[in-house]
Amino acid sequence: MKNYTTLFKILVLLTVIISCESSTGKKSKIAIDKKVDSLLRLMTLEEKIGQMNQYTGFFDPTGPSPKAGSDATKYKHIEQGLVGSMLNVKSAEAVLEIQKIAVEKTRLGIPLIFALDVIHGQKTLAPVPLAESASWDLKAIEQSARNAAIESSAQGINWTFAPMVDISRDARWGRVMEGAGEDTYLGSLIATARVKGFQGDDLSAHNTIAACAKHFVAYGFAESGREYNTVDVGTSTLHNFILPPFKAAADAGVKTFMNSFNDLNGIPATANTYLQRELLKKEWNFDGFVVSDWGTIAELVAHTYAKDLEEATKMAVLAGNDMDMQSFAYVKHLANLVKDGQVDEVLVDEAAGRILKVKFELGLFNDPYKYCDLEREKEVLGNKKLHADALDIAKKSIVLLKNEGQLLPLKKEGLDILVVGELANDKTSPLGNWRVASKDGTAISVLEGLNTYTNNRISYQPGPKVFEGKPNSRDEIKINTSDRTGIKKAVNAAKNKDVVLMVLGEHGLQSGEGRSRTNLDLPGLQQELLEAVYKVNKNIVLVLMNGRPLAINWADEHLPAIVEAWQLGTQSGNAIAEVLYGDYNPSGKLTMSFPKNVGQVPIYYNHKTTGRPVLKKGKGVYWSHYSDVDNEPLYEFGFGLSYTSFSYEDIKLSTNYLSKDSAIQVSCTLKNTGNYTGKEVVQMYIQDLVGSTTRPVRELKGFEMVTLKPGESKEVSFTIDKETIQYYTVNNKWEAEPGDFKVYIGGSSNASLSASFNLAE
Numbered sequence: 001m002k003n004y005t006t007l008f009k010i011l012v013l014l015t016v017i018i019s020c021e022s023s024t025g026k027k028s029k030i031a032i033d034k035k036v037d038s039l040l041r042l043m044t045l046e047e048k049i050g051q052m053n054q055y056t057g058f059f060d061p062t063g064p065s066p067k068a069g070s071d072a073t074k075y076k077h078i079e080q081g082l083v084g085s086m087l088n089v090k091s092a093e094a095v096l097e098i099q100k101i102a103v104e105k106t107r108l109g110i111p112l113i114f115a116l117d118v119i120h121g122q123k124t125l126a127p128v129p130l131a132e133s134a135s136w137d138l139k140a141i142e143q144s145a146r147n148a149a150i151e152s153s154a155q156g157i158n159w160t161f162a163p164m165v166d167i168s169r170d171a172r173w174g175r176v177m178e179g180a181g182e183d184t185y186l187g188s189l190i191a192t193a194r195v196k197g198f199q200g201d202d203l204s205a206h207n208t209i210a211a212c213a214k215h216f217v218a219y220g221f222a223e224s225g226r227e228y229n230t231v232d233v234g235t236s237t238l239h240n241f242i243l244p245p246f247k248a249a250a251d252a253g254v255k256t257f258m259n260s261f262n263d264l265n266g267i268p269a270t271a272n273t274y275l276q277r278e279l280l281k282k283e284w285n286f287d288g289f290v291v292s293d294w295g296t297i298a299e300l301v302a303h304t305y306a307k308d309l310e311e312a313t314k315m316a317v318l319a320g321n322d323m324d325m326q327s328f329a330y331v332k333h334l335a336n337l338v339k340d341g342q343v344d345e346v347l348v349d350e351a352a353g354r355i356l357k358v359k360f361e362l363g364l365f366n367d368p369y370k371y372c373d374l375e376r377e378k379e380v381l382g383n384k385k386l387h388a389d390a391l392d393i394a395k396k397s398i399v400l401l402k403n404e405g406q407l408l409p410l411k412k413e414g415l416d417i418l419v420v421g422e423l424a425n426d427k428t429s430p431l432g433n434w435r436v437a438s439k440d441g442t443a444i445s446v447l448e449g450l451n452t453y454t455n456n457r458i459s460y461q462p463g464p465k466v467f468e469g470k471p472n473s474r475d476e477i478k479i480n481t482s483d484r485t486g487i488k489k490a491v492n493a494a495k496n497k498d499v500v501l502m503v504l505g506e507h508g509l510q511s512g513e514g515r516s517r518t519n520l521d522l523p524g525l526q527q528e529l530l531e532a533v534y535k536v537n538k539n540i541v542l543v544l545m546n547g548r549p550l551a552i553n554w555a556d557e558h559l560p561a562i563v564e565a566w567q568l569g570t571q572s573g574n575a576i577a578e579v580l581y582g583d584y585n586p587s588g589k590l591t592m593s594f595p596k597n598v599g600q601v602p603i604y605y606n607h608k609t610t611g612r613p614v615l616k617k618g619k620g621v622y623w624s625h626y627s628d629v630d631n632e633p634l635y636e637f638g639f640g641l642s643y644t645s646f647s648y649e650d651i652k653l654s655t656n657y658l659s660k661d662s663a664i665q666v667s668c669t670l671k672n673t674g675n676y677t678g679k680e681v682v683q684m685y686i687q688d689l690v691g692s693t694t695r696p697v698r699e700l701k702g703f704e705m706v707t708l709k710p711g712e713s714k715e716v717s718f719t720i721d722k723e724t725i726q727y728y729t730v731n732n733k734w735e736a737e738p739g740d741f742k743v744y745i746g747g748s749s750n751a752s753l754s755a756s757f758n759l760a761e
């Protein structure tokens with residue numbers, strides 16, 4: 001029997017190997033489809049279902065050590081060919097151990113695919129994704145994903161659960177740190193860049209990995225920003241704002257999709273046939289596979305949508321959910337459902353086939369161990385190039401929010417500077433959340449970064465404790481609200497200093513999954529500390545460290561300088577020092593609106609006018625407003641300052657009339673009117689004045705990054721055609737509707753330079 005099995009495996013592998021080679025394009029696609037078919041024919045029902053089963057890891061990095069209970073069962077299941085993928089196995093050696101079991105001990109020797117949440121790097125961390133999006137630099141963002149693929153693939157990983165392409169307008173939701181902000185157009189371009197970065201040009205290379213567009217869909221619209229909450233959005237919002245980044249990822253060739261925890265208009269995403277089968281697989285032609293989110297099949301029961309796990313299994317398979325992450329549902333119930341005739345085996349073939357196809361495309365059948373080269377792992381992890389690129393994108397992600405009296409950049413010598421705040425000396429928080437394979441304490445802290453500029457006198461006061469204990473990714477973050485020790489010392493030390501750098505914000509684990517907040521203020525006693533120091537020294541530069549927009553009204557009203565430094569990853573402190581000292585002139589622009597207070601949330605620039613807009617307000621209260629604060633955000637989408645200044649003038653249209661098959665050029669002159677060379681993100685917005693559904697006040701439709709020397713100017717132009725102005729109309733189609741439009745160009749979503757054009761019938 002043993003000999004027969006080995007011979008059999010060799011035959012299978014031989015068939016499989018022949019084509020995986022170098023052929024590309026249509027031919028190799030057909031070849032892979034054929035191989036998948038022949039492999040499926042050799043598989044038992046249980047083995048096919050096994051491909052659809054994913055377990056989380058349980059091995060020590062030094063080798064297999066299954067523990068009691070479900071771990072032992074999982075181990076057995078791998079040996080029996082009942083597992084198609086593992087997640088959370090985190091080193092080349094550990095992956096190798098498990099892959100060997102799949103390849104050498106199972107009947108058919110089908111390799112596993114190894115997944116991990118490689119969200120903003122593996123060991124060497126780039127800024128959290130929201131911060132990266134503030135760079136608006138698609139090339140740098142693609143490179144960052146490329147580097148994450150290079151580093152994680154050297155650790156045995158061949159599939160990342162990224163990019164998260166959820167649009168969100170609600171800073172209370174902790175996962176905004178993982179996305180690209182509130183805008184659909186920019187979010188779609190970033191989705192494409194990240195998919196390209198992870199997957200590269202050749203998925204079968206040893207240093208590219210399959211990407212995963214998640215969470216399908218509308219998870220970013222969880223009611224009141226509360227994690228895992230219900231979502232209820234209309235067709236127009238779903239198609240115009242939420243779906244396009246997913247479509248962009250699909251068009252970029254993303255290999256996998258992950259569905260989401262939420263229900264959408266009453267149907268949990270995992271059991272949603274329209275989304276997964278109709279839209280994604282049929283209309284969009286997506287030929288990869290869909291993985292559930294963690295336990296979401298089982299959660300159909302808690303959602304009150306399925307009566308038990310068996311029914312949940314059936315619903316998920318029928319709806320097009322191909323792989324089960326950690327619900328233990330498919331492996332338990334699917335075979336019986338097929339045998340009872342409740343699920344057609346064709347659906348199992350389709351799902352397993354989609355998964356096998358990605359394994360072929362990754363080249364796993366050619367060499368299942370190609371991601372497990374221990375030498376390569378040593379060479380690649382944390383190498384110089386990865387650090388240089390992490391620093392590059394970290395600088396580009398910083399947004400200068402205020403700089404009155406040109407307090408910044410700081411002189412490199414002769415200053416007496418006090419640095420205040422626990423976060424300034426923190427080597428872990430700047431790494432942000434979602435860093436499953438990295439080590440605590442590996443970020444360059446702000447203090448360390450600053451101290452490389454030794455010609456200034458730098459002293460430090462932590463102020464009061466902000467975060468209690470050493471929180472981990474499962475615990476709630478405990479905040480000190482009563483022990484004021486440290487405030488007085490910081491205040492005394494601040495007197496007579498030339499500048500006080502206050503590094504305040506959120507703990508690195510305060511945003512991310514399961515981290516919703518109802519309050520967007522500076523946590524704990526930080527606001528009190530800030531105000532106390534301000535009483536003795538007004539020369540404060542506030543350096544914010546956070547994973548979401550915060551409400552910092554007081555700071556904006558009182559302080560001369562504010563720098564949004566997010567959680568910038570491994571090179572955090574160096575990037576911040578370079579910006580503060582002017583070695584890098586800040587160029588980042590916000591990709592989420594910052595509210596004046598949490599009551600304004602959700603707040604976003606591309607909102608509707610309403611029937612009673614601000615512009616029409618008369619006397620009295622009967623217009624769309626609040627009585628205690630205006631409708632405007634504190635800092636709008638697209639906003640960010642530079643050490644230099646820019647002027648926008650002379651907007652021109654090549655013609656005011658657009659036809660369905662022509663294009664208009666819109667241009668303006670950008671001038672650097674300040675004293676530093678600087679980079680500006682020139683943004684173009686369009687407003688559709690009348691539509692078959694109500695239309696947003698404006699929408700981003702183009703941008704360009706321009707670097708200018710002092711006094712230099714440049715004409716910047718954009719093309720507008722039918723595609724630019726089309727939207728998902730009342731006819732449930734993407735259409736450009738005839739009528740009048742306004743175009744705006746400027747340095748933020750408040751751009752005022754405008755011109756008008758018309759699209760003829």
Ligand code: NOJ
Pocket residue numbers: 087117161214293294513
């Ligand atoms: C749950 C998260 O929602 C998802 O984004 C992640 O990829 C999985 N857990 C696996 O860690």
